[in-house]
Amino acid sequence: LVTRRTVCADGTTVANGACCKLIPVVQDLTENLFEGECGDAAHGALRLLFHDAIAISPTLGGGGADGSIAVFNATELTFHANTGIDDVLDAVGPFLLKHADVMSAGDFIQLAGAVSLTQCNGAPRIPFMMGRAPPKAAAPNLLVPEPFDSVQDILSRFGELGFTTEETVAVIGGSHSIAGADDVVPNEEGIPFDQTPDIFDTQIFVDVQLRGTLFPGQGNTQGEVETAVPGTVRLQSDHLLARDSATNCFWQSFANNQAKLASTFGQAVFKLSLLGQTQSKLIDCSEVIPKAIPFSHGPATLPPGQTMEDIEQACATAPFPTLSTQPGPVTSVPSIPQAA
Ligand code: HEM
Numbered sequence: 001l002v003t004r005r006t007v008c009a010d011g012t013t014v015a016n017g018a019c020c021k022l023i024p025v026v027q028d029l030t031e032n033l034f035e036g037e038c039g040d041a042a043h044g045a046l047r048l049l050f051h052d053a054i055a056i057s058p059t060l061g062g063g064g065a066d067g068s069i070a071v072f073n074a075t076e077l078t079f080h081a082n083t084g085i086d087d088v089l090d091a092v093g094p095f096l097l098k099h100a101d102v103m104s105a106g107d108f109i110q111l112a113g114a115v116s117l118t119q120c121n122g123a124p125r126i127p128f129m130m131g132r133a134p135p136k137a138a139a140p141n142l143l144v145p146e147p148f149d150s151v152q153d154i155l156s157r158f159g160e161l162g163f164t165t166e167e168t169v170a171v172i173g174g175s176h177s178i179a180g181a182d183d184v185v186p187n188e189e190g191i192p193f194d195q196t197p198d199i200f201d202t203q204i205f206v207d208v209q210l211r212g213t214l215f216p217g218q219g220n221t222q223g224e225v226e227t228a229v230p231g232t233v234r235l236q237s238d239h240l241l242a243r244d245s246a247t248n249c250f251w252q253s254f255a256n257n258q259a260k261l262a263s264t265f266g267q268a269v270f271k272l273s274l275l276g277q278t279q280s281k282l283i284d285c286s287e288v289i290p291k292a293i294p295f296s297h298g299p300a301t302l303p304p305g306q307t308m309e310d311i312e313q314a315c316a317t318a319p320f321p322t323l324s325t326q327p328g329p330v331t332s333v334p335s336i337p338q339a340a
């Protein structure tokens with residue numbers, strides 16, 4: 001049996017020739033949207049992938065990864081949980097429109113999210129399937145988790161969509177390893193969630209397990225709790241996932257386990273990309289996704305001045321992995337430069 005394969009104009013070999021049309025889109029995104037950086041634009045594209053995909057419920061409706069957050073933005077951007085997505089659509093929207101003749105909004109958002117990960121050192125390369133139909137309607141409100149939600153609510157939201165507890169912890173913690181907040185700390189943008197917002201690593205699982213001592217701004221806002229690392233902000237939901245008995249051992253299991261995080265996170269993001277879709281009806285275009293950047297950073301560390309004593313041990317059945325302290329004086333993590 002001979003499998004026929006197609007060689008696209010740039011030399012990429014694909015199993016299905018229909019995938020070739022995505023290659024100029026991927027090139028445009030890497031060069032002109034992400035600009036080769038795991039920065040604000042890449043972070044935004046990943047958050048957009050999530051907020052489009054998670055908006056589906058077996059009882060309440062919504063189309064999942066269908067592009068409704070872009071096509072029906074007049075409705076979905078009024079939802080409180082989508083605060084800040086307007087800025088993401090300002091950056092990503094022109095690219096979506098430019099390539100609308102080649103792919104649907106649902107495909108575009110999942111493609112941009114998959115490509116965003118390839119800009120980040122240590123992040124996995126995930127498969128990409130093409131062929132999502134245009135969205136039929138806006139998703140209903142209250143399907144996107146909020147940082148003030150309980151662990152139980154977060155687990156049931158992901159659980160009803162087929163995610164295990166381990167996948168839920170990996171997809172939230174892993175994504176927040178390359179992320180920050182524009183709308184949590186008043187008047188401050190790009191405040192990172194961990195010390196390394198441009199690296200997909202396990203540092204977030206350490207930083208969030210440290211005893212919180214400070215707020216980066218004037219005080220707390222809804223969904224924010226004290227952080228341990230100057231210059232960073234901590235979401236209450238991340239804080240509780242690190243401490244709740246249903247999730248704390250999973251959370252801890254990712255600390256300093258880059259390989260496990262990358263694979264569990266990658267599997268979960270791929271699942272997000274298929275919510276509301278039937279994989280067998282889509283075309284596998286994974287070949288168009290650029291190579292991952294191999295992880296080239298050392299083990300997770302404790303910030304300067306902190307010791308294992310500052311870890312709030314939560315998992316009852318295993319100790320937190322022993323980490324060394326970064327040398328030098330206590331410093332503040334720089335904020336993430338904002339895309340123009
Ligand atoms: C319980 C689940 C989650 C909650 C409550 C949550 C909440 C938040 C909040 C409040 C922000 C800050 C937004 C801002 O002020 O700018 C944020 C940022 C972000 N989130 Fe999540 N998130 C969750 C899960 C996820 C998942 C599953 C992903 C991706 C797969 C994701 C990706 C991101 C990214 C990349 C950012 C940074 C955006 C940027 O820097 O522009 N989040 N999240």
Ligand SMILES: [Ca+2]
Pocket residue numbers: 176177178194195196197198199200201202203204
């Ligand atoms: Ca990081």
